[in-house]
Amino acid sequence: MPDRAPKAGAPAAGAPAARERLDVRKTYKLFIGGAFPRSESGRSYPVRTPDGDLLAYAAQASRKDARDAVRAARGAFGGWSGATAYNRGQVLYRVAEMLEGRAAQFAAEVAAAEGLTAAAARSQVAAAIDRWVWYAGWPDKVAQIAGAANPVAGPYFNFSVPEPAGVVAVIAPASSSLLGLVSVVAPVVATGNTAIVAASPDRPLPAVTLAEVLATSDVPPGVVNLLTGHQAELAPALAGHQDVDAIDLSGADPAAAAELERLAAGNLKRVLRASEGDAEHGWAASPGTRRLLAFMEIKTVWHPVGI
């Protein structure tokens, strides 16, 4: 919707000859624990198109916002990981339905954020919705491809099941504002984890709109928490946080990735490093199961057999 976006210095008032209805503009806020707060720091920052036109002001999350988001994610973990896989699949499919209904809005925002033609943006949105559907089908299948009944030499039924790692921090891709975002968030929550997502710093608006979709799709509060702002501030806070179990560095600034991984070693977070393949293909390639399995633990149970 570049035509509706507030351009810097554009007059908002006046009395045009053929009086048009005045737009109600959206305030882009954070998404923490199911609510849409501004940053506790009170800061915001301008978001521009690749051509430099102002699109909106986004909330500039602080380290405190990141900690609040971790708390919300931790609080939501028990319920979300304990929900049946069928239920999680249903909820995630509902997200895809809501995305579909908002496809035009996403296409306009992606076009503005990434400087794409309308057709290219529509194609990105379609791929993002389809990817969400793909992951929505995984919750009740992943244990069947990653679990096992193990033939041990003794009177035990020994089985292995994959379980969610816990609270996962996701540094979302910088360039692909919706398809890239969906590609990294959906696998994390499909498997029962809860997430704190640092959105693309320069292209955060589609992410905030995705949060609005999540908020109206039966996704429990706190399962996905979304922060907009500067990666240099947010990523180290999340990588070093002692109550975060894993981190996806897919969108991390390559120059900062090693330091983030060192911070993550402080409590032995599971780390998914950025993969060149993802960026090369613009997130269009079939994702496989790598991201699903990266944030799962294998639990093995020895249950006695006897009479």
Place this chain on the structure above:
Amino acid sequence: MAGRPRLTDPVWDYAPAPESAGTVSIAPEYGLFIDGQFEPATGGRQFVTINPATEEPLARVAEAGQADVDRAVAAATTAFEQVWRPMPGAERAKYLYRIARIVQERAREFAVLESLDNGKPIRESRDVDVPLAAAHFFYYAGWADKLEHAGFGPAPRPLGVAGQVIPWNFPLLMAAWKLAPALAAGNTCVLKPAETTPLTALLLAQVCQQAGLPPGVVNVLTGAGAAGAALVAHPGVHKVAFTGSTEVGKQIAAAVAGTPKKLTLELGGKAANIVFDDAPMDQAIEGIVNGIFFNQGHVCCAGSRLLVQESVAEAVLDRLRRRLTTLRLGDPLDKNTDIGAINSREQLTKIRELSDAGEAEGAQRWSPPCQLPERGFWFAPTIFTGVSQSHRIAREEIFGPVLSVLTFRTPAEAVAKANNTPYGLSAGVWTDKGSRILWLAQRLRAGVVWANTFNKFDPASPFGGYRESGYGREGGRHGLAAYLDA
């Protein structure tokens, strides 16, 4: 006849039944195993490995330095590129089967050598360590020619050179856990055994020679922590696998950060062993004893926190104390010995320090009457009661024969207390109710849950931790993932 002996009767003594130390011949000195040959360390540096039960020296062992790490990694790289990677999986499998067979054939030597160098009872090295090590090679041998069916894609590739650093508590078994899956997947290995227990890894290197394993496929570098750090940091290493303390695991994770190396870590634990009031009590007592006193408690997955339901706590503790009075501590080579020697003076100091902290913080300490040998490193089996969750002995890994006892009332409280730790390696549940076992198993944040048993291991069963107990799994199909680029 006076009838059956009662538990309160004095314990009958056993005559000593020592295994002969002559079963194995120990050379006065050992070299590094690089490119299929044993050779001295550059500069001729050596250290002495001792028998912890007597403090007598066993042998002088080469101490690897940076130059030796360079040579070993170079040998492993050449072997990977020219021999092991191009070799058909079916051929790799046959080498691993050979190794498994030779370990079985030389089982007594391995068991005696392990008990001499480590201090663990011969009953355990003979019945647990060595058979499981052979079984691990057998299991992974069969995967070597079936990798495309393992669920990691149609053509999973090996990673390259694996740098593997292992601890002193199960020296041979940990070597098997590291080498077998790595070799089956087509990688070559540089293995660094622990400083205090190098001998069975060197005997295993000899077995590799006997199996005709091509030079450079397995290299063994004995030495101290510096050699391990040099191996982890070596740019020619593609995969790092470490078993040991959480503290060192964090250092390794930080060292590997920013490199393309893959990493798996199997670290410490503070496992809860949860006993409900309906548990099969005789089994549970044996399980508690096995959970914490197996291998002198030098077990990362040891059941070091006993959580017992309040209604049966006194009864369980009475029976546990009685059972402890029958444990036999002493000569590791005696087949009747239950508790062997602490592996090193350093570890003994750490166990003493934490146990003293337990008393200082207000927990009540108890040990059975127990005559400790004059020489060597020994620590009597010890129980702490009145332990609260904030006590150091409830939070820190002691890695010794020391049990901290806490109580609970409801299953939910048991789960909350069990999970109240940064670790997450293992847990035990004792109850007669199957549905309760599975209810707890779902909620315990631990990689291995044993129900009505403890400290069971099998090559087909994945093993590894949640949270600060490390990441990656060893054993089973899942154990292959650590060594494949899938």
